[in-house]
Amino acid sequence: xxxxxxxxxxxxxxxxxxxxxxxxxxxxxxxxxxxxxxxxxxxxxxxxxxxxxxxxxxxxxxxxxxxxxxxxxxxxxxxxxxxxxxxxxxxxxxxxxxxxxxxxxxxxxxxxxxxxxxxxxxxxxxxxxxxxxxxxxxxxxxxxxxxxxxxxxxxxxxxxxxxxxxxxxxxxxxxxxxxxxxxxxxxxxxxxxxxxxxxxxxxxxxxxxxxxxxxxxxxxxxxxxxxxxxxxxxxxxxxxxxxxxxxxxxxxxxxxxxxxxxxxxxxxxxxxxxxxxxxxxxxxxxxxxxxxxxxxxxxxxxxxxxxxxx
Amino acid sequence: xxxxxxxxxxxxxxxxxxxxxxxxxxxxxxxxxxxxxxxxxxxxxxxxxxxxxxxxxxxxxxxxxxxxxxxxxxxxxxxxxxxxxxxxxxxxxxxxxxxxxxxxxxxxxxxxxxxxxxxxxxxxxxxxxxxxxxxxxxxxxxxxxxxxxxxxxxxxxxxxxxxxxxxxxxxxxxxxxxxxxxxxxxxxxxxxxxxxxxxxxxxxxxxxxxxxxxxxxxxxxxxxxxxxxxxxxxxxxxxxxxxxxxxxxxxxxxxxxxxxxxxxxxxxxxxxxxxxxxxxxxxxxxxxxxxxxxxxxxxxxxxxxxxx
Numbered sequence: 001x002x003x004x005x006x007x008x009x010x011x012x013x014x015x016x017x018x019x020x021x022x023x024x025x026x027x028x029x030x031x032x033x034x035x036x037x038x039x040x041x042x043x044x045x046x047x048x049x050x051x052x053x054x055x056x057x058x059x060x061x062x063x064x065x066x067x068x069x070x071x072x073x074x075x076x077x078x079x080x081x082x083x084x085x086x087x088x089x090x091x092x093x094x095x096x097x098x099x100x101x102x103x104x105x106x107x108x109x110x111x112x113x114x115x116x117x118x119x120x121x122x123x124x125x126x127x128x129x130x131x132x133x134x135x136x137x138x139x140x141x142x143x144x145x146x147x148x149x150x151x152x153x154x155x156x157x158x159x160x161x162x163x164x165x166x167x168x169x170x171x172x173x174x175x176x177x178x179x180x181x182x183x184x185x186x187x188x189x190x191x192x193x194x195x196x197x198x199x200x201x202x203x204x205x206x207x208x209x210x211x212x213x214x215x216x217x218x219x220x221x222x223x224x225x226x227x228x229x230x231x232x233x234x235x236x237x238x239x240x241x242x243x244x245x246x247x248x249x250x251x252x253x254x255x256x257x258x259x260x261x262x263x264x265x266x267x268x269x270x271x272x273x274x275x276x277x278x279x280x281x282x283x284x285x286x287x288x289x290x291x292x293x294x295x296x297x298x299x300x301x302x303x304x305x306x307x308x309x310x
Numbered sequence: 311x312x313x314x315x316x317x318x319x320x321x322x323x324x325x326x327x328x329x330x331x332x333x334x335x336x337x338x339x340x341x342x343x344x345x346x347x348x349x350x351x352x353x354x355x356x357x358x359x360x361x362x363x364x365x366x367x368x369x370x371x372x373x374x375x376x377x378x379x380x381x382x383x384x385x386x387x388x389x390x391x392x393x394x395x396x397x398x399x400x401x402x403x404x405x406x407x408x409x410x411x412x413x414x415x416x417x418x419x420x421x422x423x424x425x426x427x428x429x430x431x432x433x434x435x436x437x438x439x440x441x442x443x444x445x446x447x448x449x450x451x452x453x454x455x456x457x458x459x460x461x462x463x464x465x466x467x468x469x470x471x472x473x474x475x476x477x478x479x480x481x482x483x484x485x486x487x488x489x490x491x492x493x494x495x496x497x498x499x500x501x502x503x504x505x506x507x508x509x510x511x512x513x514x515x516x517x518x519x520x521x522x523x524x525x526x527x528x529x530x531x532x533x534x535x536x537x538x539x540x541x542x543x544x545x546x547x548x549x550x551x552x553x554x555x556x557x558x559x560x561x562x563x564x565x566x567x568x569x570x571x572x573x574x575x576x577x578x579x580x581x582x583x584x585x586x587x588x589x590x591x592x593x594x595x596x597x598x599x600x601x602x603x604x605x606x607x608x609x610x611x612x613x614x615x616x617x618x
Contacts, residue, residue, distance in 0.1 A: 184353035
């Protein structure tokens with residue numbers, strides 16, 4: 001390589017000097033472009049956060065100057081306390097946290113278990129099941145969301161109360177209708193499946209010789225090695241669960257069962273209090289943002305792995 | 311795999327051979343395997359395969375979301391209604407307009423960002439993270455925030471005025487029929503472009519660095535390197551990105567619902583199926599959406615097969 005470089009050097013002498021004269025300027029220009037882009041992506045969110053700390057008349061007064069992005073003037077948390085008077089924000093937050101946690105945790109279990117059986121065990125029909133699961137990836141949720149509303153309204157449920165079984169029909173207006181449809185996920189299964197394929201099967205055989213059953217192998221051999229896949233699936237399940245809007249909008253009418261994103265529409269129906277809206281928006285964005293900034297490498301790697309799908 | 315190879319030819323009769331023991335083990339394995347896969351499969355049947363089937367079936371009925379009477383089969387009535395429904399055509403036109411503009415702009419902008427954050431410079435990780443922040447912000451929050459910024463005396467118009475030294479005067483973005491859609495497009499690209507930047511980036515990182523070194527030696531300039539190394543190297547990524555952006559663009563709903571402007575196919579399906587409780591007609595609209603998405607996926611198939 002070095003000899004080649006030296007051999008080429010004389011012929012490239014002219015452009016090389018031109019290039020060596022400019023790198024400082026070039027680098028500065030490169031940084032300038034990148035920093036301007038940071039401003040472009042950050043300014044609405046900075047504006048949102050700053051406005052959430054100001055009374056409405058000051059938000060509007062600050063719009064025409066740089067003050068819109070600065071925590072100056074009459075700064076307080078009164079918009080935040082106001083939010084809790086306007087909507088049952090605490091209840092919405094608790095609902096979203098519960099729904100998201102259950103969806104992620106149960107989803108991790110159900111999908112990894114299925115992927116384990118598909119990847120590491122030989123049984124009749126496994127290829128057909130795998131192909132059917134992969135085929136579901138091309139159909140977006142919006143295709144069948146409306147028929148699904150009709151369908152969940154017809155689903156049965158059995159309730160055990162006071163030593164008696166009660167049978168009921170219809171899943172509308174429940175927590176379960178916000179969880180069950182999103183537990184099994186073809187893409188999660190696919191991600192686990194491809195990760196499990198990379199774990200040597202000799203490990204299973206060794207464990208079997210030691211008398212371990214399949215579930216034991218799943219729990220104590222394969223899953224402890226699947227950290228990156230677990231992180232990826234958890235992140236890719238967490239985001240849509242926390243952000244879900246269209247589905248709960250349609251299937252939940254009872255205020256007490258609603259998640260955070262649906263709460264936004266409360267602010268748009270009454271006379272619009274922008275300071276409070278900005279406070280509420282900040283409030284429901286912060287959990288995701290904090291998690292993202294703490295785990296940004298894993299987040300970005302997870303999204304990148306979504307790219308292997310094609 | 312090893313197990314299959316060790317199986318002897320058929321007809322091994324002695325009961326105690328390793329092969330029969332293995333076969334018995336195989337039976338148990340089959341049962342356990344089916345058991346382990348069953349929760350996911352059951353959930354997918356109930357919450358995916360049945361509703362997808364229902365989408366096709368209900369389109370030929372008069373099913374309503376809540377109705378005392380059972381649904382009746384009415385043949386193609388919903389389809390003839392669909393094709394003579396001006397609201398549907400308007401929604402379809404809006405959806406296609408959105409997709410046709412957003413897909414190339416977002417894909418191109420995302421590629422530009424990916425090239426910027428793929429450079430070997432100090433602090434590149436910070437830029438990557440910051441460009442990605444809007445992606446983790448909910449589209450609901452983003453829509454309401456931009457709805458505020460797009461007001462006639464809002465932040466966007468103030469910024470335009472200040473940055474152009476009072477030359478550019480803004481408009482009432484969301485209430486101006488020609489400006490509303492571009493405003494929503496701009497916001498949607500702002501929110502989602504970081505996602506596709508990361509996917510382009512993972513594509514860029516599969517291209518071996520030696521190729522660039524060799525090109526440099528041959529005196530290729532930056533544009534030639536991009537044209538003859540980067541662009542061909544991104545072929546698979548390109549197809550994937552175009553398909554995912556197109557499908558996302560066709561699914562446009564939340565922005566429209568919150569900004570309260572125009573209508574799209576999915577928005578129309580929700581308005582009919584949920585607002586007016588006409589599940590059957592909403593299924594018909596959803597079918598059109600499905601056909602659009604399927605067409606995009608088939609084009610992807612075709613494009614990737616051509617390469618193989």
